[in-house]
Amino acid sequence: MGLCVFENSVLHQPVTALRGVGEVLAEKLAKLGIVHVLDLLFHLPMRYQDRTRIYPIASLRAEQEVLVEGEIESTEVVNRGRTMLLCHINDGSGILTLRFFHFTTAQKYSFAKGVRIRCFGEVRQAGFKLEMAHPEYRLLAGNDPVPLENTLTPTYPTTDGLQQRTLRRLIETALLHVDELVDLLPENVVRQQRFLPLGECLRKVHTPEGNPSPTLLLSGEGVARRLVFEELLAHQLGVQQARHELKQVLAPAMLETNHFWEKLLRALPFAPTNAQARVIHEITHDLQQTTPMNRLVQGDVGSGKTLVAVAAALHAIANGFQVALMAPTELLAEQHYQNLQRWLEPIGVETVFISGTQTPRQRRRKVENLLLGIGHIAVGTHALFQNTVEFLQLGLIIIDEQHRFGVHQRFALREKGKQGDHYPHQLVMTATPIPRTLAMTAYGDLDYSVIDELPPGRTPITTVALSNERRDEVIERISAACHEGRQVYWVCTLIEESEALQCEAAEKTAETLRERLPHVAVGLVHGRLHANEKESIMRQFKCGELQLLVATTVIEVGVDVPNASLMVIENAERMGLAQLHQLRGRVGRGSVASSCVLLYQAPLGKTARKRLDAMRTTTDGFRIADIDLELRGPGEVLGTRQTGDVRLKIASLLRDQHLLPTVQVAAREIVAQYPERVAMLTQRWLQRVGEDTATRFFQS
Numbered sequence: 001m002g003l004c005v006f007e008n009s010v011l012h013q014p015v016t017a018l019r020g021v022g023e024v025l026a027e028k029l030a031k032l033g034i035v036h037v038l039d040l041l042f043h044l045p046m047r048y049q050d051r052t053r054i055y056p057i058a059s060l061r062a063e064q065e066v067l068v069e070g071e072i073e074s075t076e077v078v079n080r081g082r083t084m085l086l087c088h089i090n091d092g093s094g095i096l097t098l099r100f101f102h103f104t105t106a107q108k109y110s111f112a113k114g115v116r117i118r119c120f121g122e123v124r125q126a127g128f129k130l131e132m133a134h135p136e137y138r139l140l141a142g143n144d145p146v147p148l149e150n151t152l153t154p155t156y157p158t159t160d161g162l163q164q165r166t167l168r169r170l171i172e173t174a175l176l177h178v179d180e181l182v183d184l185l186p187e188n189v190v191r192q193q194r195f196l197p198l199g200e201c202l203r204k205v206h207t208p209e210g211n212p213s214p215t216l217l218l219s220g221e222g223v224a225r226r227l228v229f230e231e232l233l234a235h236q237l238g239v240q241q242a243r244h245e246l247k248q249v250l251a252p253a254m255l256e257t258n259h260f261w262e263k264l265l266r267a268l269p270f271a272p273t274n275a276q277a278r279v280i281h282e283i284t285h286d287l288q289q290t291t292p293m294n295r296l297v298q299g300d301v302g303s304g305k306t307l308v309a310v311a312a313a314l315h316a317i318a319n320g321f322q323v324a325l326m327a328p329t330e331l332l333a334e335q336h337y338q339n340l341q342r343w344l345e346p347i348g349v350e351t352v353f354i355s356g357t358q359t360p361r362q363r364r365r366k367v368e369n370l371l372l373g374i375g376h377i378a379v380g381t382h383a384l385f386q387n388t389v390e391f392l393q394l395g396l397i398i399i400d401e402q403h404r405f406g407v408h409q410r411f412a413l414r415e416k417g418k419q420g421d422h423y424p425h426q427l428v429m430t431a432t433p434i435p436r437t438l439a440m441t442a443y444g445d446l447d448y449s450v451i452d453e454l455p456p457g458r459t460p461i462t463t464v465a466l467s468n469e470r471r472d473e474v475i476e477r478i479s480a481a482c483h484e485g486r487q488v489y490w491v492c493t494l495i496e497e498s499e500a501l502q503c504e505a506a507e508k509t510a511e512t513l514r515e516r517l518p519h520v521a522v523g524l525v526h527g528r529l530h531a532n533e534k535e536s537i538m539r540q541f542k543c544g545e546l547q548l549l550v551a552t553t554v555i556e557v558g559v560d561v562p563n564a565s566l567m568v569i570e571n572a573e574r575m576g577l578a579q580l581h582q583l584r585g586r587v588g589r590g591s592v593a594s595s596c597v598l599l600y601q602a603p604l605g606k607t608a609r610k611r612l613d614a615m616r617t618t619t620d621g622f623r624i625a626d627i628d629l630e631l632r633g634p635g636e637v638l639g640t641r642q643t644g645d646v647r648l649k650i651a652s653l654l655r656d657q658h659l660l661p662t663v664q665v666a667a668r669e670i671v672a673q674y675p676e677r678v679a680m681l682t683q684r685w686l687q688r689v690g691e692d693t694a695t696r697f698f699q700s
Contacts, residue, residue, distance in 0.1 A: 045154035299451030301585025321395025354380035562590035
C-alpha cells in the first residue's frame with residue numbers, strides 16, 4: 001500500500017476514467033484544478049443548501065434559501081419592460097410567486113392550475129409580497145409524499161458551463177473510493193488532536209447527515225477541523241519547501257563597502273530612523289550572503305521605505321551590480337525615478353526610467369545604457385521584464401507594492417537577472433500593513449522586516465466621516481485651507497467598474513469646484529491622461545502652483561507633497577480600509593496638522609460603518625490591517641483574488657490562527673521524520689488552488 005492511495009486505486013486515474021467525463025468536461029474540471037479522481041475529494045463545498053425539510057410559505061423571510069411545496073393557483077405571462085412568466089403557488093399557509101424571465105411554451109402549459117410543485121431557491125421581497133426568481137423545481141404527480149433529501153446539499157466552487165449537479169455526481173462517485181486514501185498525518189498528531197479518520201471527515205463534509213449547522217461544518221471547530229489543520233500544514237510545508245529551494249541556488253555575495261551610501265548620508269538633511277537603520281542592516285547582511293536575499297519590508301504610510309530601498313540599491317551598485325526597481329503604476333514609478341534622480345545624480349549614480357508608454361525611439365537609448373552597464377538603476381512598471389529590456393549585470397530586484405504583481409511577473413524579472421548559476425537578490429516592499437500572522441503564513445518564504453517607526457515631524461491626522469449632504473461645508477473648509485496657503489486633495493473614487501466613468505466623474509467634480517472656488521487653482525489627474533500630462537500636473541501641485549488637486553485613486557501610493565494638509569475622499573463607504581488608509585497617508589507629511597474627510601452616501605451598511613469607524617478611531621496601519629482582515633478576509637487584503645497567492649479552500653487565517661503554532665510543530669516533524677510525505681501533502685492541497693500558487697511554492 002502506498003502512502004497516498006492504493007497503488008491500483010481509481011483515485012490515481014484521470015477524471016476521464018469516470019463515466020460521462022469526456023475531453024470537454026475534463027477541460028472545465030481542469031480549470032478548477034481537478035485533473036485526477038483524487039482531486040474531486042479535495043474540491044470542498046463553499047456552503048450548503050438545506051433540502052431536508054419543507055418550509056411553510058407563511059414562515060418565509062427575504063434572503064432565505066429554502067425548499068417549499070404548494071399547489072399552483074394561477075399562471076400568467078406579463079410584459080413589464082420584458083416578458084416574464086409568473087406562477088402563483090399556495091400551500092395553505094400563504095402564497096408565493098415564482099418568476100421566470102426565460103421560459104418555454106411547454107413550461108408555461110406544464111404549470112397548470114391544481115398541479116403540485118416543489119421548488120428550491122432564494123426568497124426575495126417584491127413590494128409587499130415574496131417571490132423566487134428562477135427556482136429549481138419539480139412537478140409532483142398524485143398525492144403520494146415525495147421523499148426529501150437525507151443530507152444537506154453541498155454547493156461547490158465552479159466555472160462557466162459546469163453545473164452543480166455534475167460536480168455532485170462526480171464527487172459522489174469519488175467518495176465510493178475514499179477508504180483507499182491513506183492518512184498522511186503522523187499518528188501521534190492524529191491522536192493528540194483527536195482527529196477523525198480522513199475518509200470519515202471527507203464523507204461528513206461532502207454528505208453531512210442529520211441536521212448539523214452548515215456554518216459549523218466548514219469551520220475549524222466542526223468535523224472539518226482535521227481538514228483545516230491539514231490545509232494549513234500543506235501551506236506551511238510549501239513555504240518551508242520554497243525557502244529550502246531558494247537556499248539551494250547561488251547569488252552574488254556583495255562584500256564591498258557601500259561608499260555610495262556614506263556619500264548620500266552626508267548630503268541628506270535628515271538621518272535615518274532607528275527602525276530604518278535596523279532594516280538596512282538586515283538587508284546588508286542578506287546581500288553579503290551567497291544565497292539570494294528574499295526579504296519583505298513592511299512599513300506604514302510615510303515610514304520611509306524609499307530610503308531603505310535606496311540603501312539596498314547603493315550597496316549593490318557599490319559592488320558593481322545593477323538594480324531594477326519595479327512599481328505597480330506609472331505615476332508611482334515616475335515619482336521613484338524623480339526622487340532617485342534628485343538624490344543619486346550628485347553622487348554619480350545613473351538612474352534610467354523605462355515606461356510602457358515610451359516610444360521605441362525614447363526607450364532605445366535607455367535600454368542600450370542598461371545593456372552597456374552605464375545605467376545603474378532601472379525604474380519602471382511591468383515594462384522592465386519585457387524581452388527588449390536587458391541588463392549587463394542585474395544583482396538586485398526591488399518590487400514596490402508587491403501584492404499588486406502576479407507571481408509570474410516576480411519570477412519573470414528574477415529569471416531576467418540570472419547569470420550562469422547565479423540569481424539576483426530580491427527585496428519586496430509594501431506600504432499596506434499586513435497582520436503578522438497573515439504575513440508569516442502567506443509570505444513565509446520571505447524573510448520579514450518591519451519599519452515600525454515614523455520619521456520625526458510627522459503630525460497626527462484627524463479623520464472625520466461626513467454625509468454627502470454636508471458637501472457645502474467641506475467646500476468652505478477647502479476654501480479656508482487654500483486661503484491659509486495649504487494644499488488639498490479631492491479624490492473621486494470608483495463608483496462603477498469603468499475607468500472612463502471614473503475619469504468623467506473626476507472631470508465633473510473639478511469643473512464644479514472651479515465654479516465654487518474661483519480664487520483657487522484647481523488641477524485634475526486621472527488614469528486616462530498621458531504620462532507627460534500627469535507628470536506636469538503633479539509637478540505643478542508639488543511646486544505649489546496648484547492649490548487643489550482633483551484626482552482618481554491613481555494618487556493612492558507614492559505622492560509626497562508636505563504642504564498638503566487636507567484630503568477629501570468621495571464615496572468612502574465603497575472602499576476597502578487599506579486603500580482608504582493609503583489615500584489618507586498623502587497628507588500629514590509636513591509639520592502642519594492635517595485632516596481627512598470621508599464623504600459617504602447615506603444610509604451606511606453595517607460593514608461600511610465599521611470601516612469608517614475604524615478610520616476615525618485609529619491611524620495605526622497595523623490595527624487597520626487587522627480590522628480589514630476581519631471584514632474582508634485574506635484574499636482581498638493581500639490582493640490575491642487576482643494574483644492567486646493564497647486561496648484557502650476551508651481554512652481561515654484569521655479564524656484558525658490559533659492552530660498555527662501546532663501546525664508549525666507538525667510541519668517540522670514531517671520534514672524530519674517523513675520527508676516523503678511533504679510533496680504528497682503540498683500537491684494534495686496547493687496544486688488545486690490555482691496555477692500561480694503552485695508556481696509560488698514549486699518554482700525555483
